[in-house]
Amino acid sequence: MRLPLHTIALSLALFTTPLTLHAADRVLAIGGSVTEIIYALGAEDRLIARDTTSVYPEAATTLPDVGYMRALAPEGVLSVNPDLIISEAGAGPAETLEVLKEAEVELVEVPDSYTPQGILDKITTIGAATGRTAEAEALATKLRDDLDAVAEKVASIPDTDRKRVLFVLSTRGGRIMASGTDTAADGIIGMAGGVNALTGFEGYKLMTDEAVSQAAPDVILMMDRGGDHGAPNAELLALPSIKPTPAAASGSVVRMNGLYLLGFGPRTADAALELATSLYGPL
The missing domain is CATH 3.40.50.1980 (Nitrogenase molybdenum iron protein domain)
Structure with missing residues (x-):
């Protein structure tokens, strides 16, 4: 039996500060998949900036760009005044993350695993961080069905x-x-x-x-x-x-x-x- 996706959401991310479930007003997205998921959840109205890898959907490219996710400068990140940063795993460098921690900016690091379950984990984590758990569960359920359908098709290949x-x-x-x-x-x-x-x-x-x-x-x-x-x-x-x-x-x-x-x-x-x-x- 599949567990409801929201029941595992809170255990999926690594947080530098405790997760707050209230909706953050100023969200910075780091990582193309993070930005794409935020749009898919209908939470894009809270986005105030993104990183260079966040180029889909096209509307995201109109947001301020704080730089490449693995070469972030703290000045660029802090200049957009985020109250929540949602980032793919691997963002950095470590020195920048330390400055952000000292500045008491909440950072949610989204787990990254190159599997179907890994994508569902991303969605539920971002849904929890943005207060969109119901939307995340609906998106993850549809995507899981679509991924299962692809897996069934390729399973027929000898x-x-x-x-x-x-x-x-x-x-x-x-x-x-x-x-x-x-x-x-x-x-x-x-x-x-x-x-x-x-x-x-x-x-x-x-x-x-x-x-x-x-x-x-x-x-x-x-x-x-x-x-x-x-x-x-x-x-x-x-x-x-x-x-x-x-x-x-x-x-x-x-x-x-x-x-x-x-x-x-x-x-x-x-x-x-x-x-x-x-x-x-x-x-």
Whole structure:
């Protein structure tokens, strides 16, 4: 039997100060998925600023930007005078968080786990922090149903047909920065019915040409941001590390919006299904 989502909400976040359930008037959102969830809960009227990664929905981009979530300056954060900061795990640096703590700004750190349950945990935590527990439960219930539906579809893919997917974060200087395990890329590949081509390490790592070739990916997955982070397809597939792979032979490259693909927020079921369709065709 599934427990009501609100019964576990208060145990899901790490708080630097005790959680207050009254509605904060001035909320600063740090992290793209946090901002997206706040909008999905209908609590955007309390947002007074966001970080650089918070670019969806488009309305969020009109808010003041306090900087990149992993390189926040205390002056920038405090300049918008928040009474509550809701942040994805990993925001920092630690020195900035210490200054905010000393300034007695309430900070809710949202747990981050690259699984379907991890997204539901985010929603219930943010719902509790904003006083929107009923809305959070409704959103989480719908998303859980959507994620279950995607899981059911990809479960029909035979193991022998599962594509080996290499997520490439960057191709700067012709070197491949790729995803191992315990990343959002690894999580979404699994949810879409794929197999991560690299599992011998956690996080992201610069790979040797030999290691990429030996991984033998069937598909290259990337964000669609271009620049130093992603060479055009012809250039990418001609790299010495990728040219010997099945992905190069078939020309299989999938590019998707970064926040949509890796955000692990309200749109993740759609992103997983879109990726699965790119890998296998309609399911």
